[in-house]
Amino acid sequence: MSTRSTGLCGRLCLSGLFDRRVCAGACLLGFFWVCFCPDESVPPAGDDRGTASAGQMGARRQQISFRGRLSRRSIPIKIFERSEGDDVYGWGLTHFCCEGIDLGIIMSKTLAAIREKVEAGVRLSFEDGLALEESNDLFALGSMANMVRERLNRNFGYYNVNTHINPTNVCVYKCDFCAFRADLGEDRAYVMDQAQIEERARQAHARGATELHIVGGLHHKLPFEYYVDVVKWIKSAAPEIHIKAYTAVEIEWFAKISRKPLETILRELMDAGLGSLPGGGAEIFHPEVREQICGAKASTERWLEVHRVAHKLGLRSNATMLYGHIDRPRHRIDHLVRLRTLQDETGGFQTFIPLAFHPDNSRMDEIPKPSGVMDLKVMAISRLMLDNFEHIKAYWVMLGLKTAQVALAFGADDIDGTVVHEKIYHEAGAETPQEVTVAEIQRLIAEAGRIPIERDTLYHRVERDGGSWTSREHIDAAALAGAVAG
Numbered sequence: 001m002s003t004r005s006t007g008l009c010g011r012l013c014l015s016g017l018f019d020r021r022v023c024a025g026a027c028l029l030g031f032f033w034v035c036f037c038p039d040e041s042v043p044p045a046g047d048d049r050g051t052a053s054a055g056q057m058g059a060r061r062q063q064i065s066f067r068g069r070l071s072r073r074s075i076p077i078k079i080f081e082r083s084e085g086d087d088v089y090g091w092g093l094t095h096f097c098c099e100g101i102d103l104g105i106i107m108s109k110t111l112a113a114i115r116e117k118v119e120a121g122v123r124l125s126f127e128d129g130l131a132l133e134e135s136n137d138l139f140a141l142g143s144m145a146n147m148v149r150e151r152l153n154r155n156f157g158y159y160n161v162n163t164h165i166n167p168t169n170v171c172v173y174k175c176d177f178c179a180f181r182a183d184l185g186e187d188r189a190y191v192m193d194q195a196q197i198e199e200r201a202r203q204a205h206a207r208g209a210t211e212l213h214i215v216g217g218l219h220h221k222l223p224f225e226y227y228v229d230v231v232k233w234i235k236s237a238a239p240e241i242h243i244k245a246y247t248a249v250e251i252e253w254f255a256k257i258s259r260k261p262l263e264t265i266l267r268e269l270m271d272a273g274l275g276s277l278p279g280g281g282a283e284i285f286h287p288e289v290r291e292q293i294c295g296a297k298a299s300t301e302r303w304l305e306v307h308r309v310a311h312k313l314g315l316r317s318n319a320t321m322l323y324g325h326i327d328r329p330r331h332r333i334d335h336l337v338r339l340r341t342l343q344d345e346t347g348g349f350q351t352f353i354p355l356a357f358h359p360d361n362s363r364m365d366e367i368p369k370p371s372g373v374m375d376l377k378v379m380a381i382s383r384l385m386l387d388n389f390e391h392i393k394a395y396w397v398m399l400g401l402k403t404a405q406v407a408l409a410f411g412a413d414d415i416d417g418t419v420v421h422e423k424i425y426h427e428a429g430a431e432t433p434q435e436v437t438v439a440e441i442q443r444l445i446a447e448a449g450r451i452p453i454e455r456d457t458l459y460h461r462v463e464r465d466g467g468s469w470t471s472r473e474h475i476d477a478a479a480l481a482g483a484v485a486g
């Protein structure tokens with residue numbers, strides 16, 4: 001919480017929330033200020049991306065209470081009041097002026113109440129999620145998220161060794177944010193054949209990959225059998241590699257083109273060697289956003305249904321959220337709550353991955369990339385809202401290595417893999433390398449104060465011996481912590 005502003009009397013403004021405003025008041029009783037907030041100091045309506053300002057905290061009545069040398073009891077101070085959608089701030093007793101108080105003890109009552117819930121392991125409500133979004137106290141959010149992260153995953157930072165394959169970039173859909181897709185007949189359009197897929201699988205095996213991550217476009221002409229064959233080709237070339245393939249959007253497309261039920265599609269892929277589903281295609285579930293940016297592809301209901309059916313069949317899956325474009329706090333919290341509800345029902349999700357929007361070469365290239373603050377805020381809020389997800393991943397390809405590393409203190413426990421041949425986000429301007437070495441990933445995790453643990457796709461501990469590897473027991477962070485300590 002900022003503490004920089006001073007009032008006309010030169011005293012420190014303890015709330016620190018109003019340094020964007022003009023204090024035009026007078027000192028009352030030597031302690032209080034009357035503060036008038038002119039319209040131009042108010043953030044524009046709708047400007048509620050992750051860098052929420054103090055003004056946005058005023059969407060509902062806020063109170064701050066604190067204890068300091070001047071008072072031994074908690075003093076609630078009404079800061080200001082604003083009704084939803086009203087851009088005009090009222091005035092009221094806003095600043096408590098004194099000097100020398102330990103400002104670290106000040107926290108909004110709302111955040112303090114949320115913190116109590118987090119400490120007690122009580123589920124956060126939709127409104128709590130909005131309050132977290134409205135807060136600009138990044139460190140308070142981070143410390144709460146870290147509490148949950150360490151409760152679930154102790155001091156471990158997970159990574160894996162994987163390779164990506166995108167069998168085709170040709171896609172019938174034209175999602176506004178997508179820089180990867182190509183039209184049929186375009187110069188950059190491609191479809192990988194059996195030899196290319198098998199070669200990529202053999203390369204991955206030779207490099208010690210435990211996982212192949214496979215997603216791609218929805219080709220106008222390829223039959224469902226091609227996508228089944230891709231899995232079979234990989235399985236024959238590198239039988240021990242786990243195949244995490246096809247987003248819910250692709251599965252839904254396969255059902256459409258083959259006229260088969262979702263369950264049949266998934267069973268056929270599992271019989272071919274499919275091991276789990278990635279979490280892509282979720283974007284933002286809320287219809288206000290989804291209809292604008294990717295209205296043509298699988299609906300929210302179908303995305304969730306694919307995962308529901310997959311979980312019923314025993315497949316584990318991941319989930320994502322593409323943030324930082326036209327989404328607003330309520331859309332993100334709605335997204336997280338929908339995922340949490342399905343997870344309550346099935347328990348089949350492993351990991352949630354917030355995906356930072358990359359605008360380059362997309363039809364939304366006028367929108368700037370999300371800021372570092374937003375990246376960390378979304379990470380922390382995801383950890384706090386998704387109390388039934390075991391893992392939160394900082395996907396370094398999209399976040400950048402440095403932010404991903406810091407995110408290990410903001411709720412993330414996983415930093416993804418060594419990743420070779422990533423195309424989707426590099427087409428959209430990701431400046432990260434195509435791959436990092438295991439040594440580099442381990443160094444980043446260790447430097448963040450975490451213990452690096454290699455995992456496989458299903459979170460079994462991986463043990464390596466020269467060029468070979470073995471999946472060991474499923475990771476139980478408490479047991480692992482005991483083993484490490486012992």
Ligand code: SF4
Binds near residue numbers: 181
């Ligand atoms: S995001 Fe997926 S479905 Fe949408 S255009 Fe790109 S490849 Fe196609």
